[in-house]
Each structure stands twice: as structure tokens, then as C-alpha cells.
Amino acid sequence: MEATRAREVPRTADEVAAYVVAAAVWAPSVHNTQPWRFCAQGAEIALYADGGRQLTVADPGGREMIMSCGAALFTAQLALRSLGYVPETRVLPDPGDPLLIARLRWRRQAAPTPPEEQLFSAITRRRTHRGGFEPVPVPFRLVEILREDAAWHGAALRVAISDQSRAVLAAITRNADQVERLDSAFVRELASWTPPPGSMRLDGVPVSAYPAHVDLTDPNFPGRDFGRPYGWGLPLSARISPTRVTGVVCLLTTRQDGPAAWVSAGQALQRILLTATTCGIAVALHSQPVEVSWLREAIRTQLGDGSYPQLVLRLGTAIQDATSVRRPAASVLSITPRALQWAR
Numbered sequence: 210m211e212a213t214r215a216r217e218v219p220r221t222a223d224e225v226a227a228y229v230v231a232a233a234v235w236a237p238s239v240h241n242t243q244p245w246r247f248c249a250q251g252a253e254i255a256l257y258a259d260g261g262r263q264l265t266v267a268d269p270g271g272r273e274m275i276m277s278c279g280a281a282l283f284t285a286q287l288a289l290r291s292l293g294y295v296p297e298t299r300v301l302p303d304p305g306d307p308l309l310i311a312r313l314r315w316r317r318q319a320a321p322t323p324p325e326e327q328l329f330s331a332i333t334r335r336r337t338h339r340g341g342f343e344p345v346p347v348p349f350r351l352v353e354i355l356r357e358d359a360a361w362h363g364a365a366l367r368v369a370i371s372d373q374s375r376a377v378l379a380a381i382t383r384n385a386d387q388v389e390r391l392d393s394a395f396v397r398e399l400a401s402w403t404p405p406p407g408s409m410r411l412d413g414v415p416v417s418a419y420p421a422h423v424d425l426t427d428p429n430f431p432g433r434d435f436g437r438p439y440g441w442g443l444p445l446s447a448r449i450s451p452t453r454v455t456g457v458v459c460l461l462t463t464r465q466d467g468p469a470a471w472v473s474a475g476q477a478l479q480r481i482l483l484t485a486t487t488c489g490i491a492v493a494l495h496s497q498p499v500e501v502s503w504l505r506e507a508i509r510t511q512l513g514d515g516s517y518p519q520l521v522l523r524l525g526t527a528i529q530d531a532t533s534v535r536r537p538a539a540s541v542l543s544i545t546p547r548a549l550q551w552a553r
């Protein structure tokens with residue numbers, strides 16, 4: 210990412226905006242749809258959801274699109290902190306414009322803290338993991354920190370501790386996965402975000418991002434079938450152990466359900482993913498069980514406190530070979546042409 214190059218400092222407001230967006234595009238997004246665009250004006254960036262990139266079958270309400278934008282918002286805020294700016298954020302500032310996710314201004318300065326710098330340095334290193342994990346325990350203290358990360362944004366990271374709760378979540382994920390595989394509209398939509406080998410596309414999930422083989426763990430959480438049915442994907446690495454484990458199973462939840470809660474969930478998600486990355490822990494994501502509404506409701510009623518499930522996460526140790534792609538910041542940012550060098 211050019212945003213980190215040789216600690217050259219962007220000077221004008223437009224240069225800062227370009228630097229920030231060059232970091233923000235590395236946020237995770239559902240099927241790597243990158244459903245965002247940014248408008249810079251003075252010392253302010255407006256972050257919009259790009260409705261043309263919404264998954265109309267899997268995500269008709271736009272929940273995952275807005276969560277993805279929430280993850281980009283957290284990343285943008287972190288990029289501002291890396292420059293020593295204090296972000297002032299207004300989330301969903303205009304009720305008349307539901308696609309306007311946030312306005313981000315910077316006026317005051319304060320040196321970034323070491324944890325902020327560490328999180329910033331993890332932005333481009335972080336990759337979504339797919340499959341089982343190495344049989345190495347995840348430190349309990351880290352799980353506690355990740356729970357605090359979620360709480361910071363008003364979300365909760367609930368750990369499925371008992372064998373029973375892990376088995377129930379796995380079974381619901383398998384059911385959801387099956388429901389989606391049997392739905393031809395859903396399969397077509399997934400295929401449209403699965404570029405074939407050799408593709409030059411800068412969005413969607415490339416073959417370098419998922420394994421060609423299926424890892425069976427106990428309990429088993431099926432991964433998305435991106436290009437595996439066609440034999441695409443990364444070959445099995447000789448470095449991974451033959452025994453693969455499920456890892457720590459968690460559920461990201463919010464007290465409310467609606468655009469503001471989804472932005473919070475996305476911010477919490479990215480903070481969790483970056484913290485885990487700095488500690489050498491990989492994270493696998495499963496949104497199948499929250500895409501099938503009656504299964505999402507089944508999870509919610511199981512929780513007992515009425516919270517809304519937003520995503521299933523598994524944490525563990527992995528040898529990461531996966532790579533991903535992004536559209537350049539310049540293609541999602543409206544700004545003066547001179548500042549664009551910072552967006553490359």
C-alpha cells in the first residue's frame with residue numbers, strides 16, 4: 210500500500226484524503242464487493258455506500274454492504290490517526306440520504322499511540338482465512354481483548370464456549386450453506402463475484418484467496434464454495450499440519466438492528482480483525498447463517514437476550530498463503546487530480 214511508503218507526509222487536505230482512502234480500500238467487504246465511494250472536500254471525507262455493488266440476493270436489506278462500509282470507516286479513522294489527526298466522525302448524518310454512511314473531518318492533532326500504529330501497520334497484511342486452523346490454542350487474554358474491541362463500538366463478541374453451542378452454530382451454518390447452494394439466484398450471484406483464474410479483475414474473490422481443497426474440522430463450518438466446484442483455488446500447502454481444528458467460534462452481535470448498528474458492527478469487525486492480525490491470529494468469517502433470515506432468527510432466539518447476530522467468526526493460527534485484490538483508491542475517490550498521487 211502506497212499509504213505507508215517511506216513515511217512521506219501528505220500535506221494538503223486533498224493529499225490526506227487520498228492517503229486515507231488508499232488505506233480504507235483494504236477493509237474487508239462481503240465477497241470483496243468493495244461497496245464504497247468517497248468524496249473529499251477540504252479537510253472532510255464523505256463515505257458513501259455504493260448501492261450498485263450490493264448483493265441483491267444474499268443481502269437484500271444492504272446489511273452486509275453497510276457493515277463493509279463500517280469496516281472501511283474504521284480503517285479510514287485509523288489512517289487519520291496514523292498521520293496524527295483526530296478524526297471527528299458523524300455516522301449516517303443525513304436521514305434523507307441513507308447511502309451517506311459517514312462524514313469524517315480532521316482539525317485537531319494528537320500523536321498516534323503505539324497500539325494505533327500497530328493496528329495501522331496490519332491493514333494490508335490482514336487476510337480473511339478460509340478453512341481449518343493449526344492445532345495451536347488461541348491465548349485467552351487475546352479473546353478478552355477482542356471482546357473489548359467489539360464493546361468499544363457498542364457491539365459484542367460472544368464466544369461459543371460449550372461444545373453444545375459450537376455444535377449448534379456449526380449446524381446452523383451448514384444448514385444455511387445448504388439453503389444457499391440450492392438457490393440458483395444465490396449461486397449465480399456468488400459466481401458473478403468469483404473471477405476465474407487469470408482474471409484481471411480488481412474486485413470479487415480471486416482464486417488466490419481460497420483453498421482448492423475442503424478442510425473438515427469438528428465441528429465443521431463450511432466455507433463459501435467460491436470457485437472450488439470448478440477446481441479453482443490454492444493448492445494444499447505442504448506446510449500445514451494434517452490435523453486441522455475449528456478454532457475459537459464467536460458471534461458478533463449488536464443490541465439493535467438497522468443501519469447504525471450495522472456501521473458499528475463493521476467498525477467492530479475491522480478492529481477485531483486488525484488486533485488479531487497484530488497478534489498473529491487469523492480469522493475466518495461465515496455470513497451464510499445470517500443471510501438466511503429464519504436461521505438468523507433461530508440464532509437470535511437462542512442467545513436469550515434478544516441481540517442481533519451480525520457475523521460468525523472463527524479465530525485460530527494459520528499459515529497464510531492467501532492474497533486478495535482491491536480497486537485503486539483513485540477509482541473510488543472524487544478529489545482534485547493533483548492529490549491523486551497519494552491514492553495510488
Ligand SMILES: Cc1cc2nc3c(=O)[nH]c(=O)nc-3n(C[C@H](O)[C@H](O)[C@H](O)COP(=O)(O)O)c2cc1C
Nearest residue numbers: 237238239240241273276336337494495496497533
Ligand atoms: C460483512 C462481511 C461478510 C463476509 N462473509 C464472508 C463469508 O461468508 N465467507 C468468507 O469466506 N468471507 C467472508 N467475508 C470476507 C470477504 O470475502 C473478504 O473480506 C474479501 O474477499 C476481501 O478479502 P480480504 O479480507 O482477505 O482482504 C466477509 C466480509 C464481510 C465484511
